[in-house]
Amino acid sequence: MTMPPSFPPEFPGDPSRRDPRDEPPRGISATPSAADLLFDRRIVFANGWIDGDLATDLSARLIMLDGAGDAPVALHLRAPDADLEAAFAVADTIGVLSCPVDVVVIGQAGGPALVVLAAGRRREMTPHATLLLTEPRTHAAGPASDVALHEEEYRRKVDAFYIRLAEVTGREVDEIRDDARTGRMLTAEQAREYGLIDAIANGSRP
Secondary structure, three states: OOOOOOOOOOOOOOHHHOOHHHOOOOOOOOOOOHHHHHHHOOEEEEEOOEOHHHHHHHHHHHHHHHHHOOOOEEEEEEOOOEOHHHHHHHHHHHHHOOOOEEEEEOOEEEHHHHHHHHOOOOEEEOOOOEEEEOOOOOOOOOOHHHHHHHHHHHHHHHHHHHHHHHHHHOOOHHHHHHHHHOOEEEEHHHHHHHOOOOEEOOOOOO
């Protein structure tokens, strides 16, 4: 009969010396993730297409940070496009928080994601980031009556999108609409001149 190996009590590999309370639950890393570390510094990272799920996650994180203190939250935005309704959900959340939210664009942000940028108390871009003004897109299927209702609601939200950008930039709605329909790309310096950002995030100020 084979006997199980024995370990001296001081041997670190002895299973009997391990306290299960010192080990993390299965499936949970003992090392904080990058998102956790950013969250602790009141930084929220929005990366990729902003759809309903991401909007819910971003809104939840912002609300949690709002409840944790009054210090500003930094929202780092890298979203080349977004669902219009989801983008408004994040922007509306920012609008009702007690703590200020500063938005910094990294990489590229465009389309409906610009309404999230517009919701920031202070809006900045990194030197090599870009903004893309594009007309928000939609897709509807089903009975003609449903499609017509969807189209009406879509046009209302698109108008609200352009109005919000006009309020931030001081430009006419029609000018912004024309630029979006041609797909105008803006560098950081051009975005500052356009009025979409306050400053370039390298220490410069307007």
